Amino acid sequence: MHYAVLSTGSCGNCYIFHENDKALIIDDGVTFTKLTKGLENHGIPMSDVQAMFITHLHPDHSKGVGVFQRKTKLPVYLSDIAMNGNGDVIEKQKISREELVPYSFGEMIRVDGFTVHPFRTSHDSAGSAGYYIESDDGVRIFLMTDTGVIPDDAAAYAEKADVKFIESNYDENMLENGPYSVQLRRRISGTYGHLSNRCAVDFARRVSHQGDSVYFVHISANCNSPDVLRDYAMKEIPSGIFCRVCERGETFEGFRDAR
Numbered sequence: 001m002h003y004a005v006l007s008t009g010s011c012g013n014c015y016i017f018h019e020n021d022k023a024l025i026i027d028d029g030v031t032f033t034k035l036t037k038g039l040e041n042h043g044i045p046m047s048d049v050q051a052m053f054i055t056h057l058h059p060d061h062s063k064g065v066g067v068f069q070r071k072t073k074l075p076v077y078l079s080d081i082a083m084n085g086n087g088d089v090i091e092k093q094k095i096s097r098e099e100l101v102p103y104s105f106g107e108m109i110r111v112d113g114f115t116v117h118p119f120r121t122s123h124d125s126a127g128s129a130g131y132y133i134e135s136d137d138g139v140r141i142f143l144m145t146d147t148g149v150i151p152d153d154a155a156a157y158a159e160k161a162d163v164k165f166i167e168s169n170y171d172e173n174m175l176e177n178g179p180y181s182v183q184l185r186r187r188i189s190g191t192y193g194h195l196s197n198r199c200a201v202d203f204a205r206r207v208s209h210q211g212d213s214v215y216f217v218h219i220s221a222n223c224n225s226p227d228v229l230r231d232y233a234m235k236e237i238p239s240g241i242f243c244r245v246c247e248r249g250e251t252f253e254g255f256r257d258a259r
């Protein structure tokens with residue numbers, strides 16, 4: 001499995017998974033140019049892409065979807081709740097509703113090369129989702145971003161995953177003393193907001209085993225510091241678990257075989 005993060009954070013999110021000439025994209029909060037260049041840079045032909053899955057319809061995760069649909073005609077999967085609860089957003093982002101593929105939570109979705117299990121997240125965007133993905137070669141990926149609290153079924157998926165992408169949005173002190181209004185601070189730290197470093201690192205520590213890889217993503221530019229998060233993660237997470245803080249907007253890639 002070859003995986004790449006084309007961008008992460010409020011500036012745009014896009015994650016790519018590639019194995020045996022089959023690729024899957026999660027989220028498209030980047031321009032089509034950036035997406036195609038990114039695929040090219042990582043040696044992944046667009047013709048390998050089987051499908052796209054969207055976590056939720058905030059623009060940093062979905063602003064590229066409309067153009068992606070028009071250019072590629074590939075299936076874009078979204079939860080049925082997100083599809084029914086975001087009419088104006090879908091319109092505004094010029095997403096073609098007819099070409100969206102809705103799924104229900106609890107459903108298991110099969111696309112060529114991958115089996116995808118969506119799970120609910122807790123965010124101020126109707127029908128928001130995280131994903132647990134099993135590749136045909138047996139690599140297991142967990143991706144959870146934009147969630148105020150950790151959903152009940154997330155831990156069971158995360159424990160099984162070899163590679164985990166976990167939102168670590170804000171440092172509690174930096175949020176409290178940062179530039180945001182009280183309302184915005186309450187939104188971010190609320191049940192339908194984002195995950196703190198403390199929650200993310202604690203969760204990662206609980207669900208990780210020796211040999212796992214953990215990537216902390218969706219780092220806030222204003223209320224977090226990659227150094228603070230890195231120091232904290234290094235202190236809390238046992239050695240033998242590969243940990244990496246993905247800075248805002250950063251591109252990187254990794255490789256993984258099944259255990």
Ligand SMILES: [Zn+2]
Binds near residue numbers: 009
């Ligand atoms: Zn976001």
Ligand SMILES: [Zn+2]
Binds near residue numbers: 056058123146
């Ligand atoms: Zn969001």
